[in-house]
Amino acid sequence: MFGALFGKKGLKNPNELSKFIDEAYQGLDNRIHNQQQFYTFIMEDADGASQGNEIAKHHVESLGLFNVEYDGALHNDSIMDNDDSALEYLNNVISPSLIKDLGLETAIIIRCDIVKKYIKDNQKTLDEARLRHARYMLNTAEDRHIRLRKTDEWIEVINYLLSYGGKKPVARDLSNVIPRNNWTEHGGYYDLYQDISEYMADNEEIPHDIMTPLNYALRFSYAGLYAQGLCTKEVFDSFKNPFDTRIIMVGNMLSREEQIKFQEDSLTQAVKWINALYDNKVERHTTSLIVQAAQNDLCLKLAVIDAAKTSFVPGFFDSLNLEIMALLQIEI
Numbered sequence: 001m002f003g004a005l006f007g008k009k010g011l012k013n014p015n016e017l018s019k020f021i022d023e024a025y026q027g028l029d030n031r032i033h034n035q036q037q038f039y040t041f042i043m044e045d046a047d048g049a050s051q052g053n054e055i056a057k058h059h060v061e062s063l064g065l066f067n068v069e070y071d072g073a074l075h076n077d078s079i080m081d082n083d084d085s086a087l088e089y090l091n092n093v094i095s096p097s098l099i100k101d102l103g104l105e106t107a108i109i110i111r112c113d114i115v116k117k118y119i120k121d122n123q124k125t126l127d128e129a130r131l132r133h134a135r136y137m138l139n140t141a142e143d144r145h146i147r148l149r150k151t152d153e154w155i156e157v158i159n160y161l162l163s164y165g166g167k168k169p170v171a172r173d174l175s176n177v178i179p180r181n182n183w184t185e186h187g188g189y190y191d192l193y194q195d196i197s198e199y200m201a202d203n204e205e206i207p208h209d210i211m212t213p214l215n216y217a218l219r220f221s222y223a224g225l226y227a228q229g230l231c232t233k234e235v236f237d238s239f240k241n242p243f244d245t246r247i248i249m250v251g252n253m254l255s256r257e258e259q260i261k262f263q264e265d266s267l268t269q270a271v272k273w274i275n276a277l278y279d280n281k282v283e284r285h286t287t288s289l290i291v292q293a294a295q296n297d298l299c300l301k302l303a304v305i306d307a308a309k310t311s312f313v314p315g316f317f318d319s320l321n322l323e324i325m326a327l328l329q330i331e332i
Contacts, residue, residue, distance in 0.1 A: 011101035017110075024094045024114055031086040038122065039129035040078045041086040045115060046070035055105065059112040063119065066160070068153035069130065090115075131161045135205075155205075156249050162207045168258060169250060171265035172209045174217070174273035188278040189224030192217060208250050212262065215243050216270035220287045223294035236294050 011017045032038050046063060047070045049056040060070070080087040090111060098107035119126055134157040141149040178199045182191040196218050200206065206214070222239050225231040251259045267284060274282050293299075 011098065017102075020097070021110065021114060024090075025118065027089055027093075028086055028114065028118055031084065031089055035125055035129045035132075037079055037086065038126060039133060040073075040080055042115075042119065042126060043070040043073040044076075044078065044080050044087055045090070047073040049112070053105075053108065055108050056112065059108075059116070063116070065130075066153065066157050068150050069134075069157060127161055131158065134158045134161070152245065152249070158205050159207050159211075159249070160253065162205060168254065169207075169209045169212075169262060171213050171262060171269045173269055174210065174213055175276050177210055178214075178273075180277040186230060187228070189221050189228060190230060192274065192278050193221040193225060196221065208246070208253075211246060212250060212266040213269040213273070215246055216267045216287070217274055219243055219291055220270065220274065223287075223291045226294045226299055227290060229299060233294070233297055233299075 011020055032041060042063075043065075046060050046065055050060045050070065079085055082088070094114070095107055095111055098110055102110070134154050138151060138154045138158065141151050141154070178195055180191065180195055181198065182194040184190055184194070196214060199214075219239060222231065222236045226233060226236045247263065250262060254262060267287070271282055271284055271287060
């Protein structure tokens with residue numbers, strides 16, 4: 001199969017092994033003709049390795065892939081099922097030769113090294129294919145059974161590839177990302193909410209380094225709207241799940257210390273943006289206090305109404321025209 005005629009020691013001879021690995025790499029490259037074949041080969045190979053011994057499993061973990069990308073890939077019909085495909089080549093030509101001369105454990109290590117080198121040499125191509133496939137899976141999610149959609153997991157893949165390409169996320173300055181477009185009579189909290197909502201409507205794929213600071217700003221706007229009586233407690237509470245989901249998604253990519261720093265930096269960027277475009281008097285502890293007040297069901301407008309109702313001054317409650325304020329308690 002290979003041009004080299006191995007000596008008595010076969011692949012135990014370092015020179016022969018080196019030539020064998022070079023030819024194996026070239027043989028692999030000759031069988032991968034386009035980006036889609038490359039993607040399919042890597043995902044099916046990773047799926048198989050994830051079910052192997054500890055060496056193989058560690059190899060998969062080191063590739064930086066998400067489980068949703070490769071899990072079950074071997075069950076799909078693909079070009080890798082064809083004779084002499086890249087996967088068949090590794091399984092039926094390379095691995096048996098390595099196992100015969102070097103034993104199973106060493107064979108697995110060398111096979112994994114060949115695949116890892118091929119990925120490293122073609123990382124950009126693979127990441128482009130991963131992003132294209134993740135977008136396809138997200139855009140066609142409604143066509144699959146709800147159990148198979150895994151929307152959050154595919155969004156995580158997209159965010160990872162769009163933002164970092166393997167690097168750790170760094171909270172972005174929002175000042176040059178989202179301008180202030182709303183100047184309504186309802187004030188800064190409402191304008192902030194509207195600007196964020198419009199940006200999110202226009203941008204389906206928002207990376208973590210933008211979305212996390214944005215979420216802190218959005219949570220602050222919800223809390224402010226609740227304090228003003230412009231949204232209900234139910235509306236404020238409804239934001240908790242998407243906020244927590246995003247934090248968890250980012251947390252899966254970082255150590256605990258890195259996650260804490262990223263969250264702190266995200267809040268800093270949110271406050272910086274709010275001060276630049278909406279109110280230059282907002283401080284970090286202010287945002288925390290307003291959010292905590294909303295979480296504890298403390299609404300300024302309702303407090304004023306309750307206080308006015310208990311006033312001993314004759315006609316005081318009616319003089320405040322609080323029925324007009326009550327009309328302002330609308331859902332966003």
